[in-house]
Amino acid sequence: MRLGVLDVGSNTVHLLVVDAHPGARPQPAHSHKVEIRLAELLDDAGAVTPAGVERLLSVVNEAVQAAEDKGCEDVLPFATSAVREATNADEVLARVKAETGVDLPVLSGEDEARLTFLAARRWFGWSAGKLLVLDIGGGSLEIAYGIDEDPDAAVSLPLGAGRLTSGWLPGDPPDPLDIRALRRHVRTEIARTVREFSRFGAPDHVVATSKTFKQLARIAGAARSADGLYVQRDLSRKALEEWVPRLAEMTTAQRSTLPGVSEGRANQLLAGALVAEATMDLFGVEELEICPWALREGVILRRLDHLPTPGTAPA
Numbered sequence: 001m002r003l004g005v006l007d008v009g010s011n012t013v014h015l016l017v018v019d020a021h022p023g024a025r026p027q028p029a030h031s032h033k034v035e036i037r038l039a040e041l042l043d044d045a046g047a048v049t050p051a052g053v054e055r056l057l058s059v060v061n062e063a064v065q066a067a068e069d070k071g072c073e074d075v076l077p078f079a080t081s082a083v084r085e086a087t088n089a090d091e092v093l094a095r096v097k098a099e100t101g102v103d104l105p106v107l108s109g110e111d112e113a114r115l116t117f118l119a120a121r122r123w124f125g126w127s128a129g130k131l132l133v134l135d136i137g138g139g140s141l142e143i144a145y146g147i148d149e150d151p152d153a154a155v156s157l158p159l160g161a162g163r164l165t166s167g168w169l170p171g172d173p174p175d176p177l178d179i180r181a182l183r184r185h186v187r188t189e190i191a192r193t194v195r196e197f198s199r200f201g202a203p204d205h206v207v208a209t210s211k212t213f214k215q216l217a218r219i220a221g222a223a224r225s226a227d228g229l230y231v232q233r234d235l236s237r238k239a240l241e242e243w244v245p246r247l248a249e250m251t252t253a254q255r256s257t258l259p260g261v262s263e264g265r266a267n268q269l270l271a272g273a274l275v276a277e278a279t280m281d282l283f284g285v286e287e288l289e290i291c292p293w294a295l296r297e298g299v300i301l302r303r304l305d306h307l308p309t310p311g312t313a314p315a
Contacts, residue, residue, distance in 0.1 A: 002029065003303065004072040005296045006063050008056070008104060010039035010082035010138025010162050011211075011265070015063040016296045017070045022307050026300050032066040034059045035264045038082040039138045039162040047088040053095060060100045076299050079106045081139030081160060109156020113142035115298030117151045120207050122301055123293045129204030132197070134279055135294060136212040136272050138162035141190075141279070145197050152200055155193050159186055161212050161265075161272035169271060173251050182271065187278045194282050206285045208235065209294035211265060212272035217290050218260030219243060225260070233290040237280045244273050 001021060007014045017030035036059055041052030048056070067075045083089055084106045096104050107115070113135070120133045133151075135142040139160035144151040168182040213235065218224065220243060222233035247255060247270045256266035280288065 001073045002071055003300060004067040004070070004075040005299050006060070006067070006075055006077035006102070007296050007299075008038070008060070008077070008079040008083060010080060010140075010160055011035060011037055011268075012138075013056070013059045013063060014296065015066055015075075016300075017067065017072055018300055020300060020304055022304050026297065026304070030066070030070045032063055034062065037138070037162060037264075039160065040166045042082075042086065045087055046085070048083075048086045048092050053092055056092070057096065057099050060096055060102055060104075064100055064102060075102075076303055077102050077104050078299060079104050080112055080137065080295075081109065081156075081158070081163075084108070085139065085158075109140055109142065110154050112137075112140070112295055113144040113154035113156055114151060115302060116142055116209055116295045117144035117146065117154065117298070118149055118301055119293035119295065119298035120209065120291045121146075121149050122297075123291050124205065124207065128207075130201070132203035132206045132283065132285070133291070134206070134208040134213070134276075134288065135210045136161055136208075136275050137210055138268070141275055143193065143197070143279070145200055145203060153197050155196065157189050157193065159189055159275050161268035161275065164271035164275070165268045172267070173249060174270065176248070179248050179270070179274070183274055183278070186274050187282065190275075190278050190282050197283070202284075206283075206288040207291040208276075208288050209291045211262075212268070213276060213288075214290055215258075215261050215265065215269060216240060216243070216273055216276055219258045222290065229292045234287055235276075235290065236287045237277070237285060240273065240277050240280065244270075244277055247273055 004017045012035050015032040018026040020026040116135050117133045130147045133144045137160045141157045141159040144154040146152040217233050217235040220239035223231040252267040256263045
């Protein structure tokens with residue numbers, strides 16, 4: 001069957017179309033992505049602005065049309081932290097349903113962490129042992145740990161790269177005092193969660209998903225995305241620690257010239273690097289591996305798990 005997953009995230013609205021059936025690896029067929037930076041389209045009260053709502057409606061309509069054009073049998077929509085934490089979330093969701101026909105479920109932060117963990121587990125397999133999975137989005141940081149497909153611990157922290165950039169780093173380049181204040185804030189928030197995970201022991205493998213980690217790995221020397229999904233890409237804490245002060249001195253325009261860094265995400269890269277560095281440091285991670293699959297794939301895999309396998313009758 002051809003499935004679409006519609007991810008209304010803090011940075012982008014992304015429709016991923018895959019050909020899939022139970023027991024098989026989902027095969028990407030089409031990707032439709034529009035950057036809207038919803039996390040930055042909030043007013044002082046934390047509500048999505050009227051302009052932001054109109055932009056969201058337009059982009060969701062585009063995605064619905066793209067899914068129809070590509071022959072999707074079903075579309076699995078969801079929204080993450082930007083919508084989840086907006087003070088007018090109910091109003092926004094009601095308008096999306098009324099004007100696009102999309103009933104948009106909102107994932108909890110823990111659900112995000114668990115579904116991302118599922119995707120990483122399926123990608124690396126059982127031989128990877130105990131996994132620690134890290135994901136930096138536009139609005140939140142997800143951390144999950146476990147040996148099975150459902151993690152033993154999963155948390156979501158309000159430490160997304162877009163959220164932190166708009167709230168803490170107004171300058172271009174940012175003021176060193178603002179960077180220091182953000183660094184303290186990030187480390188304090190993450191440190192509160194370390195004990196919850198440390199009781200399970202050291203992980204056998206640490207992996208990271210998300211555009212932020214992929215870009216950080218790329219500027220630190222990892223292979224290009226054009227080299228394919230199956231090329232191993234790693235990020236060491238040492239390399240990251242060398243890059244953080246360099247990123248702090250750069251303007252957004254300068255960061256956008258770095259390998260693998262998109263113009264739309266360049267302004268968020270420093271905040272994301274501070275979160276990545278703090279997480280690796282406080283969890284004692286010297287090196288991690290980039291996982292090509294993340295939340296969208298986790299949503300698809302969970303849906304496939306609930307379908308009858310070929311040749312069997314539905315329960």
